[in-house]
Amino acid sequence: MKNYPWEIEDETILLYTGRATKPKGVFALLKAFDIVYEKYPNLRLVIAGNIGNFDELTKCTLNSVSHITYTGLLSPRQLRLWYIAADIGILPSYSEQCSYTGIEMLSYGILTISTNGNGLKEMFLNNVNSLVANIDYEENIFVSNIADTIIKAIELTPEQKKIA
Numbered sequence: 001m002k003n004y005p006w007e008i009e010d011e012t013i014l015l016y017t018g019r020a021t022k023p024k025g026v027f028a029l030l031k032a033f034d035i036v037y038e039k040y041p042n043l044r045l046v047i048a049g050n051i052g053n054f055d056e057l058t059k060c061t062l063n064s065v066s067h068i069t070y071t072g073l074l075s076p077r078q079l080r081l082w083y084i085a086a087d088i089g090i091l092p093s094y095s096e097q098c099s100y101t102g103i104e105m106l107s108y109g110i111l112t113i114s115t116n117g118n119g120l121k122e123m124f125l126n127n128v129n130s131l132v133a134n135i136d137y138e139e140n141i142f143v144s145n146i147a148d149t150i151i152k153a154i155e156l157t158p159e160q161k162k163i164a
Contacts, residue, residue, distance in 0.1 A: 010042050011042050011043065011044045012040070012042060012043050012044070012087045012088070012154060013043075013044050013046060013082075013085055013086045013087050013088070014033070014043060014044070014045045014046065014086070014087070014088045014089075014090055014150065015046045015048065015082055015083065015085075015086035015088070015089050015090065015105075015110070016029060016045065016046065016047050016048065016049075016089075016090045016091075016092070017048040017049050017079065017082075017089075017101045017104075018048075018049045018093075018101055019049055019050045019052070020047055020049060020050065020051050020052055020057060020070075021052060023093065023094055023095065024092065024093050024094075025091075025092025025093050025094060025115065025117075025142075025146075026047070026057070026092065027056075027057070027060055027139075028092055028139060028142050028143050028146055029045075029090060029092040029146055030045075030057060030060035030061050030068075031060045031061075031139075031143045032092075032143045032144075032146035032147035032150060033045045033061065033064055033068070033147075033150070034060060034061045034062065034063050034064045035143070035144075035147040036147050036150045036151055036154075037061075037063055037064035037067060038063060039151065040151075040154055041067070043064075043067055043154075044067050044068070044069060045064070045067065045068045045069070046068075046069045046071060046082055046086070047068065047069070047070050047071065048071045048072075048074055048079060048082055049071075049072075049073065049074075050072070050073060051070050051072055054070070057070075083104060083105070083108040083110065084108065086108075086110050087110075087111065088110065088111050088112070088113060088150070088153050088154075089101075089105035089108075089110040089111070089112045089113070090112075090113045090146075090150075091105070091112065091113065091114045091115065091120060091124075092113075092115055092133070092146055093115060093117050093119075093120060094115070094117045094118075094135060095117045095118040095119055095120075096117065096118070096119035096120050097119055098119060098123075099119065099120060099123060102114065102120065102123050102124065103123075106129065111130075111131070111153055111156070111161045112124065112129070112130040112131070113130065113131050113132075113133060113146070113149050113150060113153055114130045114131075114132055114133070115132060115133050115134070115135050116132050116133075116134050116135055117135055131149050131152055131153055132149070133145040133146045133148070133149040
């Protein structure tokens with residue numbers, strides 16, 4: 001018997017925490033996840049935080065919607081359990097002042113995917129403490145960059161994941 005809902009054998013858990021808004025890159029992330037899911041159906045994306053317009057979010061994931069968990073707001077204890085369970089943390093924001101979520105992901109030792117957005121590029125360096133998906137204001141290119149970076153993260157060896 002499983003103790004937690006995320007204890008599903010052979011699933012790779014991607015964790016996003018924060019508001020589910022366009023400036024936070026959530027729509028691009030969902031579209032990228034839908035693409036990656038086609039190649040890697042053993043993925044689960046967890047969106048932890050305030051969910052604004054659920055109907056708009058689910059339109060981005062027609063293929064993968066059953067592999068996305070929307071938690072809503074969580075207590076610190078509940079969020080801590082998701083950080084422990086996560087294989088990959090994702091910060092797809094266009095801009096952040098100082099990402100508390102980024103600090104949390106680093107403190108839990110989670111392989112983190114970030115962007116080169118303002119504020120994030122100062123915190124996260126590609127192949128040093130994260131993998132970086134380059135922002136492009138043409139959404140399809142940005143979605144492709146996120147998808148490619150997620151695939152790269154999935155395909156890293158355990159030793160490479162510790163370095164990245």
